[in-house]
Amino acid sequence: MNKPLGRPRNAHIDEAVLTAAAELLTEVGYAEVTMAAIADRAGTSRPAVYRRWPGKAHLVHEATFRDSVTVGVPQTGSFAEDLRELVRRIAELLTTPLARIAVPGLIAEAATDPVLHRRLLERFSATGWRGLDATLAAAVESGELDAEVDTLVMLEMVIGSALAATLTRGPDGLTPDWVDKTARILLNGVRPANREATS
Incomplete structure (x- = not known):
């Protein structure tokens, strides 16, 4: 406000x-x-x-989106758990009864309203998720996360996945199983865990 x-x-x-x-x-x-x-x-x-x-x-x-809704993920000591919690909270945020009704209209209006567009970006940017930068920094220091990972890009991937899933599965489709699988792909990519990357 x-x-x-x-x-x-x-x-x-x-x-x-x-x-x-x-x-x-x-x-x-x-x-x-x-x-x-x-x-x-x-x-x-x-x-x-x-x-x-x-x-x-x-x-x-x-x-x-009341201010109390958007909060940073906890630092549990495990980046895998932190990432899963981030995915879960964003899925929850975008599938509340109010969000289901409001988000399509807000996205449409943001396309022509630069002030609203900026506020939505702030809501879903790294600054909107308090403590996320510190969580990622801790994961880099512990060796669980590549130092080249960009906080905003990661958020875009999580939010984009949740928005796309609400379209393809419906809001009720963002189940705990969806959260687990999405977090796992974001964490490990799509290659088998024991396969060496090829050039």
């Missing part, structure tokens, strides 16, 4: 608006949600909503 100017905002209004947006998303879907309907449901004025969010997509983004 953008940093407010002037007098402090009323946190109760913020919460009421975010809750109203989430409720309406589940009831009528992304396309039918309007800022006016959200304001009415929240019991506040439309100008009050627009002072906080510039448009529907920005409000839906925040209602769908």
